[in-house]
Amino acid sequence: MPTRAIPLFLAMIFLITWGVIGFYVLGPELASRWFGPISGSHPLFFLATWAPAIAAILLVLSHAGTAGLGRFLSRLLLWRAPSGWAVFVVIGVPLVFMAGSVIKGGPALAPLPPEGAGPMVAVMLMMLFLGPIEELGWRGVLQPLLQRHMAPVWAGALIGAIWGLWHLPAFYLAGTVFGAWNFLPFFIGNVVLAVLVTPLLNRAGGSLLWPMFFHWQLINPFWPDAQPWDTWILAGVAIVVIWWNHDRMFTREGAVTEVIPLRPHAALQKTR
Template identity: 65%
Template sequence: MPISIEIPTQKLPFTALFFFLGTTFLITWGVIGGYIFSPDAMIKAFGAISGSHPLFFLATWAPAIAAFTVVMLYGGSAGLKGFLSRLLLWRCPASWWLFILILIPLVFMAGSLIKGGQLLAPLPPEGMVPVFGLMFMMLLLGPIEEFGWRGLAQPLLQRYMAPIWAGALIGTVWGIWHLPAFFLSGVVFAEWSFLPFFIGNITLAILVTPIFNASHGSLALPVLFHWQLINPFWPDAQPWDTWLLVFVAAVVVWWKRYTMFSREGAVTEVIPQEAQL
């Protein structure tokens, strides 16, 4: 029989959100800012930046690092264990699984077709093996951010505002957090336009919100959702993927309007009250 232990979630105050955000921006903007304002010194010391550079991973992992730090400060190792137990939450209505696994890819395919592209991204000459390797690397990059944005920021904000506004606010901060990367050569952001990306961040943060709440605060589903967005098998559909996702988000908000505009049923705990040992 599993043993239940109480985790002191009340010790994680709303003000922890500001420490989380400060740490997140300090790490990311510090690393990226160094390459923007002192590129020669940074390249000499650490090498040229790229999407696979360890410092790029550090900058990307900043929300997770900040979230783990906050949880450890307020909950200790037991709190961190309880926080990570949210990775095991996977039960939610089947419609959300279909949304992540089928509808998201269809959006990219439709956007690609609109701009005259292919249904799937073209394979490299080496075949599918490098694509699977890249897909695994993508799992260890952007999706790790979800430990911070949905793991910590979302439940703290939902203590005081309806889920839709919490999602929109996180999306706004999420977009601003990415801004320095658009001035950084050697990474994919340098080839993109910021405004569609910024709108896309807000849209995606709103879209993942009902999934997060329907799964009772799961970390696994937001990670999977994020992974699908950067899956190398899906074709380049910019900017049509953004506009299609805005339409999808409008439909989802209308569909879930009773829960999106009410705090009733919204997840507000960062560390579950009980952890199973």
Template identity: 65%
Template structure:
């Protein structure tokens, strides 16, 4: 019976896989975007101007997820990928976290916008609210998909070796640098932003996501919803004030969860969960 239970367990990703994950993720994204930076005229002539609906934009954005899926399939096959995706079904979290996802994040953007003299809600386009809803739906298939890599693979592997706080800082730093080529594309929103506040914001977001991730036992769904709220087109552009508010929120979250963030209690370290039968 013991041998049978052991056979039911999936082969989890080894820690060294993290190097391959980051290398492959950067190679895809920087390779695609780099074409438009190094040879913009030739890239546009061959592939068309890159935009939020261009296939290359999706490819660059989905790089963390594609890298994660490829590495999991290589290590554990289709059954391992199914077990990994079962983390989408983990959704239970405290009411405080639920309130933060639903109410807290919009308040961050609204407060930041007010500080810069902007509106509480993003201005409606000429096409009306329907167009905003369409963009919101499209956003669900952009940034949130990254979480299959950042929180799906990188977070649990890093937490095997460092405290959750430092895992969040590392992920946030690399995540911010991963976005760097987008700041050199003139037709993206990043082109009008300053990179340093953006980087600080990424670190703050990754730190905030860390206790949410661990409290939900490694949920993929909740970090994806968190990410979706961050790029919700209904929230106003509050750069750079929203970044500094998020830094304050991150500091408060670390203090409130200081035992688990610094001590590692309850940290999720499995990329591919063991079968339920193996844990009973």
């Protein structure tokens, strides 16, 4: 896939997401009358959230057909990652939320609803099909294309800024979690998270599985609300990660630049 696909990718994701959410923001009564009130489980909210994945799939199909799409999706099979990164995603991310919540005087885990853990498990599973699907676009297409021309740290920061701006209309949308949040800390958090996930993507050889799992951990309903402390803690972690991996973060050596592998990845392929 050529680098010139970037403007088309960005145009598609903003057109879909800002078009859907903008309709509900600018014409809430008409939008609700036509499609029903918007919420985090509304089909149009899924469509808006899936915009990066939709754009990625359409671009891959246009450049490499169904065979190329199969090779692109084979990056989901790259499950090997350095052990330190695996521990951070599985254990470290929940600990960040727990620590941030405790610092602000909250609980270590999100309180269960009166119905018990069942509804939270259902939401957790639903979340698998929201935010993590975005990674097909952010880390699947945009990151490799940008890393052909800039060091990973700058590619990650740029994606984080785009990622944050892409969410902006949702902050004017009643009925979703974004409506109760402050945009600036969220925007900063997006930049931090995009930089933080960059070495994970590269060290896992372009894996889409690990960035998706990382994204899922960020929206897991069992982890407590830790804003803004989760952002500040993760910013500190990102600084450490950048320093520890400065040889890879500030040069393009070892950076993933391949969107569509020449052949499907085997599930047991070794980490780069």
